[in-house]
Amino acid sequence: MTNFSLLLTTSPLASQDIASALQFAKASLTAGYKIDQVFLYQDAVLSAAPDIDLPADEPNLSQQLADFCLQYRIPLLYCVTAAEKRGIVVVSSGFIAAGLAEFAMRLTDSKLVQF
Template sequence: MNYTILVTGSAYGTQNASTAFLFCESLIKMYHTLNSIFFYFDGVLNANNFNQTPIDEFDLVRGWQKLHEKYKVKLYVCISAALRRGVVEDEELLKKNFKKGNLASFFQLSGLIELANSIKLSDRIIQF
C-alpha cells in the first residue's frame, strides 16, 4: 500500500511528530511504500536545523534526516508555513543575520502541489 504522511505538529512540545516518525518507520518495516512526508503548519519546525536536543532525548530532526538517507523518503516542507515560522534556506531571507539558512539537510521547500501529487499517487494519507 502507498502512503503519504502529513505532519502538522512541531518537533517538540507535542507527540504528533514523534508519533508520525514511529509510524513511518513501521510502514517501511511492514514493506509499505512511503511516497513522501509533507510538513505543514507547525510541522515545518521539524526542518529547523537550529533545534538543539538534550543528549538523553531522541533528536527528531536528525531522525527524519536518517529516514531520508536510509530509505530515500522525500521530506517536503510547505514554503509558506516555513517562512511564517522562520525556517528558510536562503540567506537573503534571513536579512544577513546568519551566514546560511536554518533549513535542515534533505528537507525541501515546496508548495502544496507536492502534497497534491503525493496524495494522487497514494492509497492512504495519514495526518499527525
C-alpha cells in the first residue's frame, strides 16, 4: 500500500486547494492508504494563523483540515520560516512547527501529492 505526503502551497482564502486535499485524504483513508504528513508551505502556512475569523456561512477550511488531521492522527506540519515571514508565530492548535528538512526526510517512503 502506498503512503501519501500532501503538500499545500496556496492561501486558504485564495483557492479551494485545502478542500481538494481533504477530499483526497478522506478517499485515501477509506481505500486503506496511509497519509504520512500534510505539509504547509508558502502561503498555505496562513492556515495556521490563530485569529482566523470567517463569517458563519463561509467554510473554515483551515479548521476542517486541523480537525481532520487530529481525528486521524496525521501530522499537520507547517514551515516555521515561511510562517515567521508572514508574521505567524503563535499558531492555532493542531498545527506543528517543522522545517523543510523534516518535510524532505519524511518524503523518503512516501508518494507526494501536491495541491
